[in-house]
Amino acid sequence: MRPHRPVLVFAALAGVGPFAVVAAALQAPVTFTRDVAPIVFTSCAACHRPDGSAPFSLLTYVHAKAHADRIVEVTAARTMPAVEAGARTW
Numbered sequence: 001m002r003p004h005r006p007v008l009v010f011a012a013l014a015g016v017g018p019f020a021v022v023a024a025a026l027q028a029p030v031t032f033t034r035d036v037a038p039i040v041f042t043s044c045a046a047c048h049r050p051d052g053s054a055p056f057s058l059l060t061y062v063h064a065k066a067h068a069d070r071i072v073e074v075t076a077a078r079t080m081p082a083v084e085a086g087a088r089t090w
């Protein structure tokens with residue numbers, strides 16, 4: 001289950017239909033602070049922060065939401081988190 005949960009959480013953030021339904025089945029509504037931020041801070045923030053190596057920050061709800069659709073795609077395709085610079089992978 002663990003490898004799929006981050007994708008599910010990001011999909012719910014993006015409001016992707018089938019994933020949103022599955023997220024609803026988990027009963028508690030997904031929140032940025034409780035569900036998304038810990039993943040972003042652990043796996044993305046090393047690069048996706050102001051003045052980081054990535055082209056945009058993901059540290060806030062507003063920034064993550066703005067990129068939610070692409071986040072769903074890159075996490076599902078496992079092209080992010082990038083593996084260079086010692087980034088961890090799922």
Ligand code: HEC
Pocket residue numbers: 039040043044045046047048053054055067070071074075080081082083084085086087
């Ligand atoms: C080791 C550094 C690093 C880490 C860690 C990292 N990224 Fe990135 N990310 C980049 C860089 C550099 C780019 C711009 C170049 C590219 O698109 O590959 C990027 C681009 C992106 C893009 C835009 C891709 C596109 O083609 O539109 C998204 C979305 C993204 N990252 C999401 C994430 C998410 C979500 C995580 C954590 C789960 C993450 N990244 C972790 C470095 C990183």
